[in-house]
Amino acid sequence: MIKDLKTFLSLLADHKKSVILAMILGSVGGLVTGGGLTTGVERLFTLIFSDDRSLSTSQVIGVASSFPILFLVLGFCVFASAYLLNYAGLAAIRDLRAQVFDRIQRLPLAYFQSSKTGDLISRITADTAVLQVTLTFIARNVITQPATIVGAIGYLYWVAANNEGVYKIYLCLIALPIVIFPIRKFTHKIERKARQQQAELGSLTNNLAQNLTAAREIRAFNLQDRENSRFVSRLADLFVSQMKVVKYQFGLGPVVEVCSSIGLSIAFIIGYYNGVPAGVFTSIFLALYLTYTAVKKLGTFASELSKGVASYQRIAEILESPVDIDDPADPIELDSIAGDIEFNDVSFSYGDAPALKAANARIQKGDICALVGPSGAGKSTFANLVPRFYDVSAGGIFLDGHDLRRFRLSDLREQIAIVSQEPVLFDDTILENIRLGRQDATDEEVKEAARQAFAHDFISDPQNCPDGYDTLVGERGARLSGGQKQRIAIARAFLRNAPILILDEATSALDSESEAQVQIALDKLVSGKSVLIIAHRFSTIKNANKILVFNEGEITASGSHEELYQSSPLYKALYDQQQSS
Numbered sequence: 001m002i003k004d005l006k007t008f009l010s011l012l013a014d015h016k017k018s019v020i021l022a023m024i025l026g027s028v029g030g031l032v033t034g035g036g037l038t039t040g041v042e043r044l045f046t047l048i049f050s051d052d053r054s055l056s057t058s059q060v061i062g063v064a065s066s067f068p069i070l071f072l073v074l075g076f077c078v079f080a081s082a083y084l085l086n087y088a089g090l091a092a093i094r095d096l097r098a099q100v101f102d103r104i105q106r107l108p109l110a111y112f113q114s115s116k117t118g119d120l121i122s123r124i125t126a127d128t129a130v131l132q133v134t135l136t137f138i139a140r141n142v143i144t145q146p147a148t149i150v151g152a153i154g155y156l157y158w159v160a161a162n163n164e165g166v167y168k169i170y171l172c173l174i175a176l177p178i179v180i181f182p183i184r185k186f187t188h189k190i191e192r193k194a195r196q197q198q199a200e201l202g203s204l205t206n207n208l209a210q211n212l213t214a215a216r217e218i219r220a221f222n223l224q225d226r227e228n229s230r231f232v233s234r235l236a237d238l239f240v241s242q243m244k245v246v247k248y249q250f251g252l253g254p255v256v257e258v259c260s261s262i263g264l265s266i267a268f269i270i271g272y273y274n275g276v277p278a279g280v281f282t283s284i285f286l287a288l289y290l291t292y293t294a295v296k297k298l299g300t301f302a303s304e305l306s307k308g309v310a311s312y313q314r315i316a317e318i319l320e321s322p323v324d325i326d327d328p329a330d331p332i333e334l335d336s337i338a339g340d341i342e343f344n345d346v347s348f349s350y351g352d353a354p355a356l357k358a359a360n361a362r363i364q365k366g367d368i369c370a371l372v373g374p375s376g377a378g379k380s381t382f383a384n385l386v387p388r389f390y391d392v393s394a395g396g397i398f399l400d401g402h403d404l405r406r407f408r409l410s411d412l413r414e415q416i417a418i419v420s421q422e423p424v425l426f427d428d429t430i431l432e433n434i435r436l437g438r439q440d441a442t443d444e445e446v447k448e449a450a451r452q453a454f455a456h457d458f459i460s461d462p463q464n465c466p467d468g469y470d471t472l473v474g475e476r477g478a479r480l481s482g483g484q485k486q487r488i489a490i491a492r493a494f495l496r497n498a499p500i501l502i503l504d505e506a507t508s509a510l511d512s513e514s515e516a517q518v519q520i521a522l523d524k525l526v527s528g529k530s531v532l533i534i535a536h537r538f539s540t541i542k543n544a545n546k547i548l549v550f551n552e553g554e555i556t557a558s559g560s561h562e563e564l565y566q567s568s569p570l571y572k573a574l575y576d577q578q579q580s581s
């Protein structure tokens with residue numbers, strides 16, 4: 001528990017000043033509650049139950065006004081410390097969320113293939129929210145409650161020293177160590193159940209995220225009932241684990257109270273047989289009550305801590321995931337490159353499944369290299385290794401003679417333009433979506449790139465794009481057709497004007513007229529570059545001067561169309577098959 005506490009307090013380290021000031025105010029508040037209230041009550045009760053009425057009016061007013069003053073001090077301490085702690089807690093969560101988001105930007109692609117989007121969202125939002133409650137709760141109580149206990153026990157010591165027979169009152173405190181046992185047992189359970197609850201919440205969010213992104217398919221395949229029953233079943237699982245947390249969280253308070261009430265019973269017996277005066281007895285009772293209430297709060301504190309630990313572990317899993325595709329310690333400066341790419345005995349596996357086996361190939365500046373082969377043969381994998389979306393499992397890929405891993409990732413990726421089969425557009429204007437190709441491009445340069453990609457005409461047509469280049473494309477470019485999205489992606493590549501170009505069947509979503517236009521544009525775009533075309537159709541490869549034939553992760557043949565048609569039975573079969581269809 002101490003280790004967990006340290007972890008949480010370290011999250012607040014950047015806001016140390018606020019936390020320390022809040023803790024000082026909290027401890028003043030605690031001491032005022034534990035020591036001041038009890039002393040005040042004793043004084044008040046002694047005066048009110050005695051027959052002596054010799055106090056002057058100003059003395060009576062003095063005693064009467066001591067309570068508003070006490071509560072004024074207490075109120076100020078409580079407010080100021082709560083304000084400062086919430087400031088520190090919220091700021092710490094803001095920083096943690098930014099840190100997690102930054103980590104997510106740098107994690108390798110493989111991480112996202114083994115994680116669920118909804119669960120990640122839940123970790124960044126729901127788990128950090130739990131953590132925020134924990135942080136403020138901890139900071140509020142870690143000093144205040146012990147201070148209350150110290151104040152109250154200090155008062156008991158003072159009473160015992162000044163009243164004969166009252167020293168036995170210490171016996172009432174024997175219940176204190178007893179409550180440690182239920183606290184330990186319950187917090188252990190709460191931590192486990194809270195982790196399960198957060199995992200269920202993650203899986204519910206994931207279900208929701210998937211459902212929202214597949215709205216079209218759900219309607220097309222009439223999956224509404226199936227989706228409803230899945231969601232309801234997740235809700236039921238979440239409900240069960242939430243109720244388990246509730247059971248242990250709210251069960252702890254009464255258990256601690258029952259244990260503590262033993263102390264109050266002992267106080268009554270001692271007070272009864274020792275003839276303790278009413279004022280003194282009332283204040284002792286109050287001191288014990290405050291002590292046990294503070295202990296109970298510390299019990300809740302422990303349960304809050306357990307919930308926080310469960311959520312923090314889920315967040316830490318992201319923060320501690322290795323960024324194994326990263327910049328080297330001593331990167332080679334990469335200003336301008338020729339773009340010669342060499343695959344040297346490259347093998348790659350997704351987990352245990354080999355996707356590329358000892359591949360050798362060379363693509364030089366000016367080469368248009370088409371990758372062909374049956375589905376699942378390894379074409380995309382081969383191309384994805386160039387921008388280091390994945391790192392090779394064996395062998396090496398060299399750019400202008402240097403291993404790719406020697407360059408800064410951002411430098412390397414700046415040299416590569418990618419036009420993927422399903423281009424992703426952001427929910428922004430057309431202008432900004434094209435500008436992603438080169439973020440410092442002027443508006444005029446963006447428009448020129450659109451012209452080259454044959455996108456300018458549809459963008460300028462008010463029927464298609466009412467606000468021209470300022471038209472918002474919707475989430476993932478939902479307001480544009482497949483062909484329009486692809487032309488935007490091609491415009492990005494024109495704008496980037498990188499020496500290496502990766503085209504993933506870039507013309508597949510175009511009608512034949514647009515395809516012809518885009519083909520002209522692409523012919524211009526590819527000139528003088530090192531080009532990799534992941535070709536699913538043979539019409540795409542007529543301009544290629546080099547073709548690599550893939551089969552089951554191996555490059556089985558390479559050469560020009562004419563050479564391969566003669567020498568590679570697989571190539572001939574694939575080609576003939578497409579021609580006939």
Ligand SMILES: Nc1ncnc2c1ncn2[C@@H]1O[C@H](COP(=O)(O)OP(=O)(O)OP(=O)(O)O)[C@@H](O)[C@H]1O
Nearest residue numbers: 113350353355373374375376377378379380381382
């Ligand atoms: N992210 C991944 N995780 C695990 N296995 C993968 C992953 N991506 C691809 N694979 C597997 O690696 C092999 C090669 O896939 P790849 O996508 O490179 O083939 P491809 O030739 O591009 O296929 P297609 O023409 O259908 O796009 C396949 O067996 C595929 O199932």
